[in-house]
Amino acid sequence: MPETMNSSVKIGARAFATAVLILLGLMIVSGLLTVFLPSGEYERVQLEDRSLITPGSYEEVEKPDYPVWRWFTAPVEILFTPGNVTLITLILFLFAVGGSITILEQIHVMDLLVQMLIDKFQRNKYVLMAVTIFIFMALPSLLGIYEGLVPVIIFVVPMARRLGWDSLTGLGMSLLPMAFGLAAAISNPFTIAVAQTIADLPLFSGSWLRIIFFVLVYIALFLFVYRHARKVERKPESSPCHTADAELGEVEVHDFSDTHIHLVRRGLIWFSVWIGIALVVVLGVAFFPDLGFLAFPLMGLMFLVGGFGAGVFSGHRLARVAHIFLKGGLNIIPGAFLIMLAYSVKYIIDSGMVTDTLLFMAADAIEQASPFQSVLLIYGITLVMNFFIGSASAKAFLMMPILVPLADLVGITRQTTVLAFGYGDGFSNMIFPTNPLLLIALSFTVVSYTKWLKWTIPLQIIMAAFSLLFMFIAVQIGFGPF
Template identity: 55%
Template structure:
């Protein structure tokens, strides 16, 4: 058990592919900084946040930002504006990867999966539907996103145990997580912040967003279940078939271990301990999403509870401290390349910020929106948010930057503020599944054998469906004056 190889590691091909893609994006960001003029909006402090002052844009002198600093950006971000997020996210990766390897080598994960498979073997598509709904619901209604990413490490092996592939596992976890966040009903980070700035009643218009949520859930489940059935019939059709073989072989070795009655009792106690730890973690992440003063603690708390759950479970099944440290170190080493990807992903935004063109992009786009018809304006707000999401991953940060400008623009062009919030929400979320500048996407894929290009290839048809759905709902919102205003 203790000598088995950890499945928590980033493959060389997937890592190199991601590095090349992000490096190209860093260069493109640097070139944009050379082409576009520097500019800035004035800002005022609203509570703990800075809010843009609409109509205050002015061009500024271009900063002295040499080309060679494009290459040092992945290091510079460690003391930049996002340094706290990057450090806590890196610690989260280390704690989770190390703890999961401890749980894996101690046999706890295998025991959990075996119990689930035994209970749902004849109803596995019901289990799939339940898991997809749970991920979507928590992301859409409560705004929990980062806190659920670690569960991918459990859902993907579960998919393997049920006869599916790694893509199916991601389709049961990462996909509904991202699409649930995008089809927000009462998500405090997108709907809540945006409606507050737009001076709308909090969570008003939920009925329309609930309809959209249900439609998105239907298409996500249909897409994933249809694919899973195809892979069941012919596993070789999976585009990660070869990569999965090695992972499934490692998992299969773990499943061969037969437990005595006393060992099963130890495992049961370990599972209870880990379940309590994860429950506490989700509660704390939920509290951090509701209390702004705790928002910076979401990553550290999730990592801490994972660490407590993993190490405590290993002790309960009889693993000695020295071995726990060895297993933890093995898992950490396997995922360390993921931290480099995080640094590079954040450097794309850093380069844009250093060139001082973020506000310029927003100003130029708002000028085009102000001259558009209501229908066109709604779609331009959608497109603008999609573009800004490439550089600014945080939903609330984008809301504080964009909504003070979009709110008066909505009044000017004849669309309701509620429609502007809806367009902002659509643009903020769905591209999280596509953009390689999204660090969490790279981390989630890094937990599996799925490379970024293969992820895009697999999800592309569903992304097109979602683009059509969002455009249809956005058009409908314009036509009937989605309100109250």
């Protein structure tokens, strides 16, 4: 019997076209930078598995032969470059999660899971909202668990819809606090620890100011999401994604027979066990950072085994489960293409050898500025570099060796430099379409990038104001120890 695959793991045609146009425009801008900026590079020294820039070693070099037509072949070229493992792993992870989640939707395991949560928290749903936001903020802030939380978004969004809210509320309870927790990091081993180590600061020093900032950001974020949810409750059509949510159909409680619910519960238990193992892997990476390269492959495998097993234990034939998985995985292809376009932006400026040029120009501006102006420039430079380089630790290894001596020169503390670096890195992850995790998370929902941007901009302005205030305080008090 034919079945309808009305999966939430699907990008709408209009949202996809808009995102493609934005990313193509950014690729062209990156290409123009390779034409109009001189090519140059810093000397680098190898430190274990990382390379550090040598301050003061920048030299212009001969422009590489990088024709315009290669700007547009970059999405394909990056699949065959030495650094392609991360990209290919992300795409395979996306395929595995997309297919597995579609299985859970079609066999009603997702319905049962969400229904159980609703039954437990229906009368305390705003408490559930507050706790969920706190958990999604605290894990990146304290332990550096960031990418591993992305699959959990798939469960939070339908739960939010079942509670009478919309998909944006679900993302505001999960995706937003992930990035904001990264920006308001207290002891993140991949951002704070790396930056402080390069700056020769005591590990996790200055936490008192970061804790105050974390609390302030949490309160602002909760109030933002709370106000939106209350508005949607009163007037559902006021939601920017009301039409897209409506196309998914009304969120109704599935009518389980006794036999059916027994089978579906077996599938849910099986899936929960494997997701539990995946969470252990994520926690393991937080404590053993050298195992970070295994996180996405192992999580993808856990979803694959968990999804297929849930289908079989729920009483479905393996062939049908495989068919559902393939359909769900194919729905992710547009999202994978967007990730390839996003990665191309950095690939283009690297190929034109202007990445170090941008950093050199920024360093020159900092050297001539006042202390507070220097902090603002460090914040702004990190924002710009975050557009091209998503990894916080990679940016720290690239930028901190240059920023630290400049900070000493202009009279700002190294701790303030680390603070400005963190603020510039985290919040913008939820704005820049070059961030693959943002694209992955949105591809699991009906929310387009443009609707997401319009909804979050007011909150981003508030976060920028908070950042400026705390950077000003840090400069005034000589935030240290040094």
